[in-house]
Amino acid sequence: MLKLGVGAFGLAFIIAPAAVAQEGSEQGQQLYQQHCALCHKDSGAGDPPTFPALNADDQLGDLVRIVRSIKAGRRRMPPFPSLTAEEVSSLANYIRDAWANDFGGVATEDVTAVLRGLGDADPMASVWDGVFTEAQATRGQAVYDGACALCHGRRLNGAPDDPDLRSTPPLARARFLRVWEGRSLATLFEYTRATMPEDNPNSLTVQENVDVIAYMLSVGGMPAGADELQPDPRSLSRVAVGPRP
Ligand code: HEC
Numbered sequence: 001m002l003k004l005g006v007g008a009f010g011l012a013f014i015i016a017p018a019a020v021a022q023e024g025s026e027q028g029q030q031l032y033q034q035h036c037a038l039c040h041k042d043s044g045a046g047d048p049p050t051f052p053a054l055n056a057d058d059q060l061g062d063l064v065r066i067v068r069s070i071k072a073g074r075r076r077m078p079p080f081p082s083l084t085a086e087e088v089s090s091l092a093n094y095i096r097d098a099w100a101n102d103f104g105g106v107a108t109e110d111v112t113a114v115l116r117g118l119g120d121a122d123p124m125a126s127v128w129d130g131v132f133t134e135a136q137a138t139r140g141q142a143v144y145d146g147a148c149a150l151c152h153g154r155r156l157n158g159a160p161d162d163p164d165l166r167s168t169p170p171l172a173r174a175r176f177l178r179v180w181e182g183r184s185l186a187t188l189f190e191y192t193r194a195t196m197p198e199d200n201p202n203s204l205t206v207q208e209n210v211d212v213i214a215y216m217l218s219v220g221g222m223p224a225g226a227d228e229l230q231p232d233p234r235s236l237s238r239v240a241v242g243p244r245p
């Protein structure tokens, strides 16, 4: 409703409140698909015990807990510091009301109040800002060749070396960027750490995991810089995946 602004107040008369609520939940659903469904799935069923279900989670009555989990992360759930108060509230509304959930709506002001208590986040960087070192990417290549290439291919294009194996998602270049655009390296880190290599998840150290990510970025043409990417979800959450600027 606010979005219509004063200049459009004539229009506001013909948009019923139900239509406005509908628009809000569409935004929530879109954000959910972009940022959350990778782990919690479209159905909200997740992949327990790795990724908990949200379609039967009693905790969703607790707004403070939801907002903190989204914005600051929670154990192996990545933080999402770049989401605005409005976006966090759309997401909270969506997950509290989707599937068979019925936890009631939340007001953006209430979300803003919780966010204020969490303090200011550092500014966001991009994968194009030189966020890993060349030496790190070289280490990552060794890990990749040993643990990932079998399924994702030597060229990271999703075509396995063995033609009998099924194809997998690409891990670099345009198709990867299109799928991952707007997500952060913390999401990539936590997802990969918990699920890959698919035949032996959780087998890499956090250092190996972040080194592989550095290698993926370098193959995608992103420049190396002076500092290594750290295996720390908080700092990784401030690096956004996006197209070449
Ligand atoms: C990389 C995987 C991943 C992504 C992406 C992800 N989550 Fe989670 N989420 C988790 C894990 C793991 C947990 C369990 C955390 C724990 O151990 O308490 C969790 C827990 C939660 C919880 C329950 C917290 C509680 O109160 O127990 C909520 C709510 C939640 N996630 C919402 C979201 C939303 C909304 C998004 C998108 C903005 C999202 N998650 C994205 C992995 C993920």
Ligand code: HEC
Binding pocket: 144, 147, 148, 149, 150, 151, 152, 167, 168, 169, 170, 171, 176, 179, 188, 192, 196, 197, 198, 199, 204, 212
């Ligand atoms: C045994 C085969 C196999 C191995 C080994 C493997 N993967 Fe995967 N990977 C897959 C499959 C299959 C998917 C698709 C999973 C799905 O969609 O549920 C996938 C998905 C991914 C994704 C998500 C991509 C996207 O856009 O959705 C990432 C990231 C990833 N793998 C990284 C890695 C890394 C890094 C390694 C090595 C440490 C690795 N994988 C090793 C089979 C494998």
